[in-house]
Amino acid sequence: MENNIADTASLAGQHCTACRKGTPPAAPEEIASLLARLPDWQVVEEDGIARLERVFVFSNFAQALSFTIRVGKLAEQAGHHPAILTEWGRVRVSWWTHIIGGLHRNDFIMAARTDRALAE
Amino acid sequence: MENNIADTASLAGQHCTACRKGTPPAAPEEIASLLARLPDWQVVEEDGIARLERVFVFSNFAQALSFTIRVGKLAEQAGHHPAILTEWGRVRVSWWTHIIGGLHRNDFIMAARTDRALAE
Numbered sequence: 001m002e003n004n005i006a007d008t009a010s011l012a013g014q015h016c017t018a019c020r021k022g023t024p025p026a027a028p029e030e031i032a033s034l035l036a037r038l039p040d041w042q043v044v045e046e047d048g049i050a051r052l053e054r055v056f057v058f059s060n061f062a063q064a065l066s067f068t069i070r071v072g073k074l075a076e077q078a079g080h081h082p083a084i085l086t087e088w089g090r091v092r093v094s095w096w097t098h099i100i101g102g103l104h105r106n107d108f109i110m111a112a113r114t115d116r117a118l119a120e
Numbered sequence: 121m122e123n124n125i126a127d128t129a130s131l132a133g134q135h136c137t138a139c140r141k142g143t144p145p146a147a148p149e150e151i152a153s154l155l156a157r158l159p160d161w162q163v164v165e166e167d168g169i170a171r172l173e174r175v176f177v178f179s180n181f182a183q184a185l186s187f188t189i190r191v192g193k194l195a196e197q198a199g200h201h202p203a204i205l206t207e208w209g210r211v212r213v214s215w216w217t218h219i220i221g222g223l224h225r226n227d228f229i230m231a232a233r234t235d236r237a238l239a240e
Contacts, residue, residue, distance in 0.1 A: 061201045065192040068206065072185040081181045081208040086188065088201040088218075098208075 007037045012112035016078050017105070025050075025102035034108040041111050043103065044094075051083075051096040052107050056118060061088045070117045080110055127157045132232035136198050137225070145170075145222035154228040161231050163223065164214075171203075171216040172227045176238060181208045190237045200230055 011034070026034070031050075035043065041054045058064045068086045071093055075081045085092040093114050095107040131154070146154070151170075155163065161174045178184045188206045191213055195201045205212040213234050215227040 061192070062196060065189070065196075068192075068204075069185070069189060072181070072188075072206065076182060076185075084188075084206045086192065086204045086206065 008112045008115050011037055011109055012116045014105075014109050016080055016109055019097055019099050019104055019106065021099055023097075023100050023104065025097070025100050026104055026108075030105065031103060034105065038108060038111050038115070040115065046094075049096055049101050050103050051094040052103060052111050053092060053094045054111065054114070056091045056093065058089050058091070061086075064089055064091045067091050067118065070120070071114055074113050074117055075110070078106075078110060078113070080106055082110065082114075128232045128235050131157055131229055132236045134225075134229050136200055136229055139217055139219050139224055139226065141219055143217075143220050143224065145217070145220050146224055146228075150225065151223060154225065158228060158231050158235070160235065166214075169216055169221055170223050171214045172223060172231050173212060173214045174231065174234070176211045176213065178209050178211070181206075184209055184211045187211050187238065190240070191234055194233050194237055195230070198230060198233070200226055202230065202234075 031043065035041065041052050043050050044053050045051070056067060058067065064086050068084050068091055071082065071084055083094040095110050096102060097104040097107055151163065155161065161172050163170050164173050165171070176187060178187065184206050188204050188211055191202065191204055191211070203214040215230050216222060217224040217227055
């Protein structure tokens with residue numbers, strides 16, 4: 001568990017690189033290796049696009065909304081934006097790279113930062 | 121159009137009534153009549169549960185997040201909570217009454233208040 005925490009922190013501290021149309025999505029081996037460092041996240045496909053998703057559970061709506069705001073702020077800081085579904089006691093965060101229509105290393109970095117925002 | 125605005129305002133000003141398990145969902149005729157007063161909303165079914173949904177479009181992520189926060193605040197004030205999907209330039213708000221597993225007049229009142237929050 002401690003290894004996981006250290007690993008997530010090191011991933012969260014990495015820089016997002018600029019993506020252009022034509023930048024290749026992460027290769028399956030890279031996805032598998034990055035996913036191993038984010039045990040609470042899973043890759044799900046929606047409308048044919050792979051997304052990195054995690055559901056966070058809270059005790060009420062106010063806590064869920066407060067987390068949504070925190071994730072929104074870190075998204076704005078990075079210039080990379082997720083889909084955030086806010087409900088009573090529950091927030092689902094989905095990261096993917098719109099311009100490449102799939103997953104990039106950046107999405108895993110943002111997922112690690114989302115985990116860090118939960119801990120803060 | 122003016123009629124619609126006045127009508128939405130009058131719906132938004134109504135009080136939500138307490139719902140209990142066993143409170144019947146809105147009848148189809150009531151749903152049709154309330155929906156006529158909310159031209160930008162539609163009833164969609166998800167997991168067998170009818171929801172009242174509208175997608176709001178914005179120019180960027182910050183505006184979308186700001187609207188999410190406003191809708192969250194009015195939900196907290198009413199003690200009735202929607203699902204809010206926040207994305208870059210887009211917020212989808214879904215209202216339904218969890219305890220009755222469907223739509224109640226309250227959901228239409230909250231939808232009207234959501235429209236009002238957009239105008240504010």
